[in-house]
Amino acid sequence: MKVLFFDAPYFGKVELAKKTLEYILKKKYKIIALYASVQFCNQLDVVKKQLEAAGIAWVTSKADRTHVTSQVLGCDNYHSSLNLKAQADAYLYVGDGKFHPLALVYGQKDLSKDEVKEIICNDPIEKKFELLDILHIKTILKKYKGSLLKFLNATTVGVLITVKPGQEQMKPSFYLEKKFPNKKFYYFLDNVVSFDQLENFPFVKVWVNTTCPRVGFDDQLKFEKGVINLNDALEAEAILGKDSAMNGL
Amino acid sequence: MGYDLELSKVVQEITKSKGKLVCIQLPDGLKPQAMMIVDTIQAETGARVLIWLGSNFGACDIPLGVKNLGVDLMICWGHNPFHKKVGW
Numbered sequence: 001m002k003v004l005f006f007d008a009p010y011f012g013k014v015e016l017a018k019k020t021l022e023y024i025l026k027k028k029y030k031i032i033a034l035y036a037s038v039q040f041c042n043q044l045d046v047v048k049k050q051l052e053a054a055g056i057a058w059v060t061s062k063a064d065r066t067h068v069t070s071q072v073l074g075c076d077n078y079h080s081s082l083n084l085k086a087q088a089d090a091y092l093y094v095g096d097g098k099f100h101p102l103a104l105v106y107g108q109k110d111l112s113k114d115e116v117k118e119i120i121c122n123d124p125i126e127k128k129f130e131l132l133d134i135l136h137i138k139t140i141l142k143k144y145k146g147s148l149l150k151f152l153n154a155t156t157v158g159v160l161i162t163v164k165p166g167q168e169q170m171k172p173s174f175y176l177e178k179k180f181p182n183k184k185f186y187y188f189l190d191n192v193v194s195f196d197q198l199e200n201f202p203f204v205k206v207w208v209n210t211t212c213p214r215v216g217f218d219d220q221l222k223f224e225k226g227v228i229n230l231n232d233a234l235e236a237e238a239i240l241g242k243d244s245a246m247n248g249l
Numbered sequence: 250m251g252y253d254l255e256l257s258k259v260v261q262e263i264t265k266s267k268g269k270l271v272c273i274q275l276p277d278g279l280k281p282q283a284m285m286i287v288d289t290i291q292a293e294t295g296a297r298v299l300i301w302l303g304s305n306f307g308a309c310d311i312p313l314g315v316k317n318l319g320v321d322l323m324i325c326w327g328h329n330p331f332h333k334k335v336g337w
Binding site for chain 1: 254255259262278303307321322326330331332
């Protein structure tokens with residue numbers, strides 16, 4: 001079966017709202033890391049020119065799983081996946097909704113307080129300007145930190161694996177057994193995570209998510225026992241020991 | 250709506266592939282357009298169109314089992330190809 005993708009690009013004008021530009025200038029930001037969702041990432045020429053005309057440099061990158069430069073996916077919620085080598089004073093997200101720019105916020109949870117940047121959101125449809133920062137995900141990150149602690153202390157752990165080919169990470173999840181030989185891991189298969197089924201397995205003391213990495217964050221509060229993402233499970237002790245934005249909340 | 254669904258290109262692709270059974274998958278924001286998309290495809294190509302009801306979080310989220318129904322072509326809007334990597 002052939003699968004075809006159509007980006008559904010936005011056909012209106014993609015530019016920065018006056019307020020967005022005013023804010024960047026007011027903050028005296030000199031270098032901006034520029035990203036957009038797929039509907040907007042191929043139409044950033046006007047935005048780039050606006051920044052350049054205001055004396056603001058822009059940098060960008062091609063994230064690990066994306067198809068084009070400047071595109072950000074919801075799963076780019078770990079800083080390293082962006083592959084951004086250059087330094088920037090802040091992020092600028094061009095697009096609508098919060099799902100994509102929140103990935104940039106989550107990506108800063110393990111950075112030190114000095115490295116944390118704000119995310120300036122510019123919605124070309126509504127001509128709206130909005131700011132997002134680590135405080136927007138404070139409740140989630142606090143529980144996430146608690147889930148990391150739970151994981152380190154737990155002896156029976158449930159591992160969630162999806163059958164969706166694009167998200168499935170079964171083999172990488174088996175590495176948990178090597179890394180934590182004193183814990184017993186039980187593996188659960190599903191398509192979309194069935195949150196209403198979790199309580200039917202009371203022997204699970206904490207969950208490890210290997211499906212979409214946003215499940216570990218956006219759905220954190222749906223997991224009574226707590227959940228952490230696979231890569232964080234593998235580094236749980238080091239993450240909790242860091243002088244990071246999450247640990248400082 | 251403001252988004253280009255590129256329907257003439259979609260029709261061309263279906264015609265070229267001689268697809269008779271097509272499944273369309275839309276992100277939540279585009280789901281209200283399903284009726285217009287189905288009607289257009291059916292009128293222009295004669296293919297039968299199935300609408301995926303469930304999630305469409307990204308190109309990582311292609312429905313399973315559709316192939317078993319004899320679907321010739323899966324058409325997904327709002328995403329471009331996803332480059333999966335081992336782990337995150």
